[in-house]
Amino acid sequence: MSKPKTRPACPLIAPSLLKCDFGNLESEIARLEDANARTLHWDVMDGHFVPNLSYGAMVIERLRERTELLFDAHLMITDPARWVDDYLRAGCDWVTIHIEACPDPLPVFRKIRDAGKMAGIALNPETPVKSLQACVGECDLVLVMSVHPGFGGQKFIASSTDKIKEVRELFGSDTLISVDGGIGPKTISQVSAAGAEVFVAGSSIFDQPCYESAIREMEELAAGARI
Ligand SMILES: O=C(CO)[C@@H](O)[C@H](O)COP(=O)(O)O
Numbered sequence: 523m524s525k526p527k528t529r530p531a532c533p534l535i536a537p538s539l540l541k542c543d544f545g546n547l548e549s550e551i552a553r554l555e556d557a558n559a560r561t562l563h564w565d566v567m568d569g570h571f572v573p574n575l576s577y578g579a580m581v582i583e584r585l586r587e588r589t590e591l592l593f594d595a596h597l598m599i600t601d602p603a604r605w606v607d608d609y610l611r612a613g614c615d616w617v618t619i620h621i622e623a624c625p626d627p628l629p630v631f632r633k634i635r636d637a638g639k640m641a642g643i644a645l646n647p648e649t650p651v652k653s654l655q656a657c658v659g660e661c662d663l664v665l666v667m668s669v670h671p672g673f674g675g676q677k678f679i680a681s682s683t684d685k686i687k688e689v690r691e692l693f694g695s696d697t698l699i700s701v702d703g704g705i706g707p708k709t710i711s712q713v714s715a716a717g718a719e720v721f722v723a724g725s726s727i728f729d730q731p732c733y734e735s736a737i738r739e740m741e742e743l744a745a746g747a748r749i
Pocket residue numbers: 538540541563565596598669670671672673674675676702703704705722723724725726
């Protein structure tokens with residue numbers, strides 16, 4: 523396998539575009555740039571793996587032309603091995619697939635890493651950490667879902683904090699841990715203290731009038747709670 527890309531500076535807040543104004547994607551991205559966001563989290567949903575539809579590679583590709591921000595693609599789709607090339611071609615920097623959708627993810631990781639991008643594996647709240655055993659050392663990021671995937675604006679599932687600790691123990695310090703769902707000022711400190719470094723946040727940014735202060739507040743809380 524080729525070497526994965528360098529890690530970003532952490533803590534990193536990753537705004538989830540699922541919660542932005544889809545009618546004004548370009549201006550939402552410009553607002554996030556002005557708010558000092560460094561990454562965009564793209565929630566790709568196929569209406570099959572999850573009971574919701576969002577956008578796909580064609581939309582992401584067109585927005586790739588409009589910003590230099592890091593693209594973090596979260597593929598909530600069935601059979602990601604079939605589609606991963608599209609997301610690499612679209613210019614995604616991190617491509618995360620779900621273990622529930624891809625029981626043998628190693629060939630997919632290889633493809634992502636060979637393209638010079640970061641490979642991620644996500645797990646749903648009910649999926650045990652031990653199901654990721656074969657991924658240790660083979661991927662760059664583990665995304666712990668702290669809500670059931672499919673929708674923004676859900677309540678953080680408290681048991682996710684212990685799950686993050688378990689992921690950290692299994693993967694060691696080289697693998698980035700991202701947490702996704704219900705993250706905001708009330709929950710970010712505990713997941714940061716548990717070992718998470720990337721914090722996906724939808725409602726807690728897009729429901730606020732000032733994206734910059736929402737991002738800054740969470741960054742400061744996460745940094746203050748770091749292990
Ligand atoms: O992947 C998902 C949902 O499936 C997330 O990325 C959510 O979109 C995060 O939204 P909030 O819970 O922060 O509102």
